Amino acid sequence: MTMNVQDIHQYFKNPPPVYITKEVAVCYILTVLLEEGDSYGTALLKHIRANHPPYRISDTVLYAALNFLIDEEMLSGYWQNESGRGRPRRMYQVAEGREEDAKNLSQLWLKFLGKDPALTESLVLT
Template identity: 50%
Template sequence: MKFEEIYQFFNNPPPTYLNRELAVCYILDIILQQEESYGTELITQLTENFPQYRLSDTVLYSALNFLEHTGVIQGYWRKRKGRGRPRKMYKVVGEQKAQAEDLAKLWRNYVHKS
């Protein structure tokens, strides 16, 4: 190790991978803003809007499965304009909107503190 490497680390730190708890809150924030989204789009938007964070496929789909299983989001298949195959889209279930908004706020507070 060299001192130069230490300075480089702090000047250009590696990305932080979201855990499932953060991923749940992030996903809900995006879906609430856009009304619907799909897996690849969620990862792409995180990288573009928050370059210091990353989201693995494993954590993403674990979080989506949790949200779908608990009834906060609903998944459905839809073909998007200009896209080849149908995508599994997700939207917040109406009765769960208050819960979703509360969790999305946790994400917004988290990224503004960082």
């Protein structure tokens, strides 16, 4: 297949998604949980698609990152029943006493996005 100039424009108009690694996913997860509170796996996948369109996380990487955070005792989980939903949903939250560690790793996600963590921190505190 031959490429033309229009193909190049189309590529940049709709670039393919960039799948992030487990290391980056760990930092992303902590950022979402710190900023928005408890969440579950599917919501984390939808959140990155909605709020950071170029990036995606595969299910495998997401759950490997969540398991890593649980093994490191940075996250705790619980089951939540919702009316109208058949089975309970596994919810995740930053573990008590690990907020500072979570904030430090969260700063790496902001750096990954090219945001200035110091500026972001000052905006959150005001």
